[in-house]
Amino acid sequence: MSFSQGGPEAIGGPDSLIFLQPVNGLGCVVDELAHFQEFETKFIKRGKYSRYTILPWHSGDDDDDDDGRGGGGDGDGERRCSPLFPSLSSPPAEKVFFCWLPLRRHRQAATAPPIGLHQPPNPSPRFSPVVAAAATPARSSTSTFHGPCYVVGDNIDTDQIIPAQYLTLVPSKPDEYRKLGSFALIGLPHDAYQIPFVEPGHETTRFPIIIGGSNFGCGSSREHAPVALGAAGVRAVVAESYARIFFRNSVSTGEVYPVESEAVGMWKECSTGDIVTVDLAENALINHSTGKQYTLKPIGDAGPVVEAGGIFAYARQTGMISSARSD
Amino acid sequence: MASSSVASSPVFLSGTHPIASPLISPAPRCRKEVSRKILAVMAPAQSRSPSTTGSVKHAMTLTEKILARASERPQLSPGENVWVNVDVLMTHDICGPGTIGIFKKEFGENAKVWDREKIVIIPDHYIFTSDERANRNVDILRDFCMEQNIEYFYDIKDLSNFRVNPDYKGVCHIALAQEGHCRPGEVLLGTDSHTCNAGAFGQFATGIGNTDAGFVMGTGKVLLKIPPTLRFILDGEMPNFLLAKDLILQIIGEITVSGGTYRSMEFVGSTIESLTMEERMTLCNMVVEAGAKNGVVPADLTTFNYLEGKTSVNYEPVYSDGHAKFLQEYRIDVSKLEPLVAKPHSPDNRALARECKDVKIDRVYIGSCTGGKTEDFMAAAKVFLSSGTKVKVPTFLVPATQKVWMDLYALPVPGSGGKTCSQIFEEAGCDVPASPSCGACLGGPQDTYGRMNEAKVCVSTTNRNFPGRMGHKEGQIYLASPYTAAASALTGLVTDPRDFLR
Numbered sequence: 001m002s003f004s005q006g007g008p009e010a011i012g013g014p015d016s017l018i019f020l021q022p023v024n025g026l027g028c029v030v031d032e033l034a035h036f037q038e039f040e041t042k043f044i045k046r047g048k049y050s051r052y053t054i055l056p057w058h059s060g061d062d063d064d065d066d067d068g069r070g071g072g073g074d075g076d077g078e079r080r081c082s083p084l085f086p087s088l089s090s091p092p093a094e095k096v097f098f099c100w101l102p103l104r105r106h107r108q109a110a111t112a113p114p115i116g117l118h119q120p121p122n123p124s125p126r127f128s129p130v131v132a133a134a135a136t137p138a139r140s141s142t143s144t145f146h147g148p149c150y151v152v153g154d155n156i157d158t159d160q161i162i163p164a165q166y167l168t169l170v171p172s173k174p175d176e177y178r179k180l181g182s183f184a185l186i187g188l189p190h191d192a193y194q195i196p197f198v199e200p201g202h203e204t205t206r207f208p209i210i211i212g213g214s215n216f217g218c219g220s221s222r223e224h225a226p227v228a229l230g231a232a233g234v235r236a237v238v239a240e241s242y243a244r245i246f247f248r249n250s251v252s253t254g255e256v257y258p259v260e261s262e263a264v265g266m267w268k269e270c271s272t273g274d275i276v277t278v279d280l281a282e283n284a285l286i287n288h289s290t291g292k293q294y295t296l297k298p299i300g301d302a303g304p305v306v307e308a309g310g311i312f313a314y315a316r317q318t319g320m321i322s323s324a325r326s327d
Numbered sequence: 328m329a330s331s332s333v334a335s336s337p338v339f340l341s342g343t344h345p346i347a348s349p350l351i352s353p354a355p356r357c358r359k360e361v362s363r364k365i366l367a368v369m370a371p372a373q374s375r376s377p378s379t380t381g382s383v384k385h386a387m388t389l390t391e392k393i394l395a396r397a398s399e400r401p402q403l404s405p406g407e408n409v410w411v412n413v414d415v416l417m418t419h420d421i422c423g424p425g426t427i428g429i430f431k432k433e434f435g436e437n438a439k440v441w442d443r444e445k446i447v448i449i450p451d452h453y454i455f456t457s458d459e460r461a462n463r464n465v466d467i468l469r470d471f472c473m474e475q476n477i478e479y480f481y482d483i484k485d486l487s488n489f490r491v492n493p494d495y496k497g498v499c500h501i502a503l504a505q506e507g508h509c510r511p512g513e514v515l516l517g518t519d520s521h522t523c524n525a526g527a528f529g530q531f532a533t534g535i536g537n538t539d540a541g542f543v544m545g546t547g548k549v550l551l552k553i554p555p556t557l558r559f560i561l562d563g564e565m566p567n568f569l570l571a572k573d574l575i576l577q578i579i580g581e582i583t584v585s586g587g588t589y590r591s592m593e594f595v596g597s598t599i600e601s602l603t604m605e606e607r608m609t610l611c612n613m614v615v616e617a618g619a620k621n622g623v624v625p626a627d628l629t630t631f632n633y634l635e636g637k638t639s640v641n642y643e644p645v646y647s648d649g650h651a652k653f654l655q656e657y658r659i660d661v662s663k664l665e666p667l668v669a670k671p672h673s674p675d676n677r678a679l680a681r682e683c684k685d686v687k688i689d690r691v692y693i694g695s696c697t698g699g700k701t702e703d704f705m706a707a708a709k710v711f712l713s714s715g716t717k718v719k720v721p722t723f724l725v726p727a728t729q730k731v732w733m734d735l736y737a738l739p740v741p742g743s744g745g746k747t748c749s750q751i752f753e754e755a756g757c758d759v760p761a762s763p764s765c766g767a768c769l770g771g772p773q774d775t776y777g778r779m780n781e782a783k784v785c786v787s788t789t790n791r792n793f794p795g796r797m798g799h800k801e802g803q804i805y806l807a808s809p810y811t812a813a814a815s816a817l818t819g820l821v822t823d824p825r826d827f828l829r
Binding site (some may be wrong): 155157159160163164165167168169170171172173187188189190214215218219220221222223224241243244245248249252253310311312 | 428
């Protein structure tokens, strides 16, 4: 099977969905472990993709479960949908590739995906129309975030989020912005936090969601803190409460959604690596790994500002600032 | 501010101060290119028009009054979001370049700042280092100040000798005070959390991030939510072994690191009135460690005397109304307090210094905006003088500003028979006072003087002791007053200064 410019070829039926989160913001779903290994050799080891998650797709009532291929079916015959694509009620009939482009402020101006892993321009009849539906939810929804979470406790101060020695990096310079991302949460003490937030040698994290306790972001006013988290690939922080300057900076820069949980102690019931869904429209956090659900406080007026990309972008969008059009 | 309108819906137009000409457009990148210059900013329409005379006004706190005046509203209540005119914007070498980047990106490469006399740019954080990026960041500030003709830029070019740089000051918050930029009743914003230090002057002073600062740079306005006020009434005569640092550690230990979040902290009472300006600064400096938005001490004769000769700008202090509503009031009898420390790893991890007397320490650090002012060094010198012995651990001294450094070498210490602080420090075996800057308070580049590059135990007059704050993640920092720090240096253990002060 080849991964070439213009789209992949689909083979057989999926055993597992492997979701890839690459450096440049393109994601794709790879089917079958064997293809993944080829994929891994070609692209991951060359540093084009920074992280991936293997999600078992219980493929249901056929015999494939017993032949030991790919991910785990539990043999109960029930088709269940991957938590990553809740709108898919059943796995696609064919192997598919799926791409999504998360909005990112500092993303380079739209360039063609470097390796052409997107919906092929001439879709093969093998590609199920369900794929298109799968493509939309994660792509268009800026109010729902899925993925493994990283759990921290109370009073995570901005020195732990981005230690002072990295403050010589200027966030408004794109290459230094990216470097800040690679140092996100590097200040956390080793003994308490054994899983690094950003793998050594990488620039982004595999955890798009951080779960925290109270007074998240206390300490220094450095805007480098929410910037580092955003540059690393964090979409939302869900904490019990925030320090005011960090909250303000998160909103003004539009780097991360600073979401508050209703209850206290959520972080104690979650573990780093749990797959969670944060749904801002429903004010809910679902931990798929534990099966628990938590209520979130509405993000309110801060939400649209973050969604727009920060205070300046929001002010332009809403007409608070008028911009001259060039001729 | 010249460009603010008097209408009920403040509209500030770019026409009143030069901004990039609309004829200059950025190079088009794609078909639907939209110029990113801001030509006009409109605040959301106010829901009520300002009342004229004779209206019944409800009582307001000091902070509410400052913000009401700065937003041209007759009265305000906590929780309201208002656009506020800014009197002074401060930035430094860590956040300045980022702020400038945002300002240029949003307002245009050729945009001009809202008021070249209201922006104060103070390199102070990573100065005496060979880190190239740190040095480059000071150059970025200089280029911008020259381009914008910024009135107040305390430049440094020769890093090998701070004294040959006549403009260089040092730590921004102390420089702001010493140069007369802090005035009662005004609104001062800075890209640093300890900007709240200036609340000692009876003004509203708070820290903001680069993006907000970039916005202020262009417009001179900021959107703020009015905070409710916590009132702290401190009475009683200040014992001779206690300093303002002990008072604020007492308060933070009481209300915790988030007890002041989104609040204003107001300090009144006979003890407060007896404090000098530098002591009041120490008090307000650390309100952010309780999560507070700002701290404030009402201006009085002490304030006016301090400001004499420092500023020619007219100012008008304000005071809390008699019937103003405070969210909570705390009464503290200062005569009952004892010297305190904040143990690792949180500023609210309060303990009596005498109860930590078994803690062996490796070093002492006296410096920063919190504990590196002239009076802080005078206090430390008093303890060394009283003891007459030598320190048992390396003792780092980092004056906050050039002026403080000069005071160490010029001012006689009371009761010493004419000796200066520097002489007393030398006799006690302390390190030579270093070049003034923020130094190792926040770690900094690896070669920063006094940085904790190994896991050590340090008693420090600085403001934070979270993990890794001074450099090494396993370092243990005990926050303390200059008295307690000096006493601890003499014994090599965390020590109550009463062991030396009679």
